[in-house]
Amino acid sequence: MKNNFQYIVVGAGIVGLAISEILSRKSNGNILVIDKEKKFGLHTSSRNSEVVHSGFYYPKDSLKSKLCVKGNKMMYEFCDKYNIPYKKCGKLIVANTKEEISVLDDILLSSYKNGVEAQIISKKDSLKIEPNVRCKKSLWVPSTGIVDSHLVMSKLENLSLSRDVSILYNLELDSIQKIDSGYSIDFVNDDSIITTDCIINCAGLWAHEIANQLLENKYEVEYYKGDYFKTSDIKNINSLIYPVPNNLSLGIHVVINLNGEVLFGPNVYKIDSVSYQNDSRYKETFLKEANKLLVNNIKDIYIDYSGIRPKIKYDGRLNDFIIKEEKTLKNFYNLIGIDSPGLTSSLAIAEYVYGLIQID
Numbered sequence: 001m002k003n004n005f006q007y008i009v010v011g012a013g014i015v016g017l018a019i020s021e022i023l024s025r026k027s028n029g030n031i032l033v034i035d036k037e038k039k040f041g042l043h044t045s046s047r048n049s050e051v052v053h054s055g056f057y058y059p060k061d062s063l064k065s066k067l068c069v070k071g072n073k074m075m076y077e078f079c080d081k082y083n084i085p086y087k088k089c090g091k092l093i094v095a096n097t098k099e100e101i102s103v104l105d106d107i108l109l110s111s112y113k114n115g116v117e118a119q120i121i122s123k124k125d126s127l128k129i130e131p132n133v134r135c136k137k138s139l140w141v142p143s144t145g146i147v148d149s150h151l152v153m154s155k156l157e158n159l160s161l162s163r164d165v166s167i168l169y170n171l172e173l174d175s176i177q178k179i180d181s182g183y184s185i186d187f188v189n190d191d192s193i194i195t196t197d198c199i200i201n202c203a204g205l206w207a208h209e210i211a212n213q214l215l216e217n218k219y220e221v222e223y224y225k226g227d228y229f230k231t232s233d234i235k236n237i238n239s240l241i242y243p244v245p246n247n248l249s250l251g252i253h254v255v256i257n258l259n260g261e262v263l264f265g266p267n268v269y270k271i272d273s274v275s276y277q278n279d280s281r282y283k284e285t286f287l288k289e290a291n292k293l294l295v296n297n298i299k300d301i302y303i304d305y306s307g308i309r310p311k312i313k314y315d316g317r318l319n320d321f322i323i324k325e326e327k328t329l330k331n332f333y334n335l336i337g338i339d340s341p342g343l344t345s346s347l348a349i350a351e352y353v354y355g356l357i358q359i360d
């Protein structure tokens with residue numbers, strides 16, 4: 001293996017692959033992407049709702065808002081360019097009580113601020129969009145959609161490889177040392193030592209641990225798991241259906257996939273370590289939440305999969321993405337707390353990171 005690279009991208013989830021793609025397109029440097037798993041996207045990037053969010057939930061100047069709004073458009077353009085399946089199915093956020101209706105007003109305002117098209121519509125109009133929805137009113141957001149995220153990642157990998165990026169799987173970063181010319185990295189399962197000018201740390205659930213090796217002020221990240229249940233009671237729903245959101249998540253919603261299957265999820269609960277083990281203990285909660293959103297009297301649901309959100313430890317402020325070069329460590333870029341809407345934002349995140357690198 002060659003042992004010096006201009007850029008090392010740690011993590012071949014959707015964010016690492018998007019960064020590798022833009023670097024390979026726009027820079028002349030040689031690039032190595034590593035991932036500890038046997039192929040790309042085996043963690044959060046393949047354990048989510050595959051929703052292309054519109055980006056209106058977050059305060060206007062947050063990274064989440066800016067990168068999601070931009071990422072939404074970039075994702076559809078990317079899919080058009082490379083013939084990747086997606087469906088701009090739109091999303092209904094439903095309100096069934098007075099309090100929920102007033103939350104819709106707040107979300108509508110936030111949508112305007114973020115430049116996202118949305119409107120509050122009557123029950124009658126909601127039913128025209130999705131005949132199975134249960135609501136008194138809803139907020140209709142046409143730019144939300146679903147995408148085949150596996151094919152997006154595969155295309156990003158493919159484009160990178162076609163431009164001579166080295167992508168090594170089954171290679172787990174163990175430690176990083178600061179050296180005069182940059183950084184040296186060694187591995188858990190390989191004796192090689194690789195040096196690089198620039199590290200871009202997109203290691204998802206483990207990114208904070210990698211960053212903290214070199215930092216005095218440590219990042220604190222907490223894990224929040226979300227389960228998905230599938231149903232065979234209903235198929236081919238027209239749009240995504242959400243409740244009004246809560247502080248930690250968007251709430252258990254109706255997820256549809258490109259095969260027309262209907263799922264419910266994800267819920268949100270704190271866990272101490274990464275484990276995707278299926279857990280049916282929330283089945284009753286899911287049934288209750290599903291039937292608040294749909295008129296169908298859903299009875300049969302079964303656990304399907306789970307994902308884990310890496311969230312910056314909550315300190316009372318917005319849980320925004322952290323994407324930055326460390327002040328004391330030139331060319332050490334960390335992406336921490338990339339939870340939702342990281343999939344939607346991935347192409348915009350990559351452009352943002354590329355911009356940070358160019359400023360140097």
Ligand SMILES: Cc1cc2nc3c(=O)[nH]c(=O)nc-3n(C[C@H](O)[C@H](O)[C@H](O)COP(=O)(O)OP(=O)(O)OC[C@H]3O[C@@H](n4cnc5c(N)ncnc54)[C@H](O)[C@@H]3O)c2cc1C
Pocket residue numbers: 010011012013014015016034035036037040041042043044045046047048049050051052053171172173174202203204205206207210225226266306307308309338339340341342343344345
């Ligand atoms: C339940 C759930 C639902 C979600 N729904 C949506 C949604 O609908 N829409 C949306 O936009 N976003 C959604 N998200 C968020 C989105 O999935 C993530 O933001 C995104 O996938 C993060 O991608 P990533 O590349 O940063 O991380 P990951 O996909 O986790 O990739 C990180 C990679 O780093 C590798 N790695 C880690 N440590 C090392 C090491 N030491 N050495 C080498 N490799 C290493 C891992 O193997 C992994 O492949 C959801 C997330 C969850 C959990």
